[in-house]
Amino acid sequence: MGSSLKTSGKKINFKIFFKRILVCLLFVYLLCLLISQQFKFAKLKEENAAVDAKIEAAQKEQKNLNSELESIDQEDYLRRVIREKLGFTKPNEKVFVDASK
Template sequence: MNKRKKKSALGTFAVLGFLVYFAYTMVTQQSMINAKNKELASLQQKINSVKSENDELRKKKEMLDTDEYYEKVAREKLGMVKPGEKVFFDINK
């Protein structure tokens, strides 16, 4: 009977050791998964930011080839006016 108790204790110890190892592995894997999920969320946010910036730049690029853009630049940067147009300056600014 002494041998059975030793085998039973050894088996119980082996099962207990396996359960502890399994629990440790599960906890470390879950922490790694959580870290990767945070990284994924951060990268998704960066992707969305870059996509919106890309859309804005695409719109600006399309606007550069329009007559309205050339007129805006001529008026604001070069101070040009259309023939017969009167320009008023706000002296309070």
């Protein structure tokens, strides 16, 4: 018999047969690898967009804080903070409270 087998008048060469099977399996493996890489790439792209959005929000917050820091030296800002956050009033000033809140 050897490396070939006779069935119904045709010879089957096992070396060529296994090489073709191996090539087909390699092709299927590479195809699966490519598809899985595409899914990973899409996931990383989404994560990158989320991180970019966080960076943009942090930059806006930094810009707001920097402008607030610059205005701290201004006297009007200090008065506003004292009135709004600490609840101080000027002497003889009437404060109205919204009862609907």
